[in-house]
Amino acid sequence: MQVLFRIIRQEPGSTPRLQEYQLEVEPGETILNCLNRIKWEQDGSLAFRKNCRNTICGSCAMRINGRSALACKENVKSELDRASQIFNPPTASEALPTITIAPMGNMPVVRDLVVEMQSFWDNLQAVEPYVSTAARAIPEREFLQTPEERSQLDQSGNCILCGACYSECNAREVNPDFVGPHALAKAYRMVADSRDDRAEDRLENYNQGTQGVWGCTRCYYCNSVCPMEVAPLDQIGKIKGEILQRKDSQASRSIRHRKVLIDLVKQGGWVDERKFGVQVVGNSFRDLRGLVSLGPLGLRMLARGKFPLTFEPSEGTTEVRSLIESVQNLNHQSASPSETP
Template identity: 35%
Template structure:
């Protein structure tokens, strides 16, 4: 069995060819840390991370966790803006870490990262999502029909009928909209934008027969009327849903007595 000899000059040429010339930057992250077993209050900790402009905030968090401080705690799953797991406040705005590119931030200044607001803080960037999902479940976000489809047939719906609620089918339950709402921060009973959006999706679905029931639920004092139309939720939504518009449409449906 022969051993191939490698020309050192050839190696250097390959390395030079592989070098894309993409510049890296030293970026400072200031992360709000909290360990319930150690800390009485959250504290800010800074990290310097070498990144490329095409990296995302999630890449930076991975680098910190894997190479600097393994105790850093945050949620993530798909890393492609679909699961909604990594919603957090980045420079004071609710965003998905996996969709926030370093090049879109001002790296001449530190990048501040903290957990979303309005939900109980568990550790570092992780919050207790149960109150959020409790509101979501309360609006019964599933199809309720009083009749069965014909045997072997699907429930037919026109393109026009589908378009009425198409926007609100895009919700990924990341809680970015709900936790950006000032009313939700101060009133733990408010359903919040995400629950109303998911109620909207079925209230206006022509195949559903429980719209009036959901409208009654949202006509509660902690329902749609708590919305102050600040548009924070619309701005925060990573899926581009017109959340405030959906809430306004639910309010109108309540006043009309039906969708």
């Protein structure tokens, strides 16, 4: 079958340009093999990264039809099927089936599909993703883990550092201080590792402002594009859970936001907007500057009839409260160390 490949190309110091290549391909042929053939048969100047070709090294991550993926994992048929679900499929009289390939986001382009990943590695280093030196300094015995302890590391340990989640991270795009989902997924691995002795220090570090877990906007893009099902957002949520267990609502606005949200939903089944801003931003009248900052927004809401003057609990509030408390109890039990005889 004939397929048109549209590739975003860019030379150092120049603006991006679109270049098209037509190729006769097999439906099961990988995108990486198609790129290889374009380079070998049509244009030797095309630049992209590759290595293992087996979904192990993560080198060939790029944006394929608008989302970051591994070129060695995705094939022509799957990409065309996916595109037909998102866009209107071409009719017989229209142009050839098309696959658009672009460099990853949130990183500067070096050339064509090759990006500079220094910020990616710097942010990974910032979370210190390795077992602490002090914890390793026990020469008289091995670090033995139970199967249960080791299983806590399985999902986050599958990360191959391809950069797909980092590329699609909305929080990283608007906040250059945010370390990124890849770093925080690795960070949780250290928190959960029974061999590490710095969990408390790590959690304090990951709790800082919007650089750590509170900078995540929970858009789920990182989960949707991860080729190894690491689910970075889930790992970020686990770190938040560990922090929330250790902190009260006065620790920071981010923590207060989460705790007040849960408390209000438990009370009424959904959020009472009259109380939410006052309790979170105004810290229940403790933060006068925060209260004043709510003034313009409150006035606009009143003027447009969007400020609720009354609050009616939702139906099934009792069931909602029971569900939340059950989840909280389960989380507490799973976080408590098991007793051994």
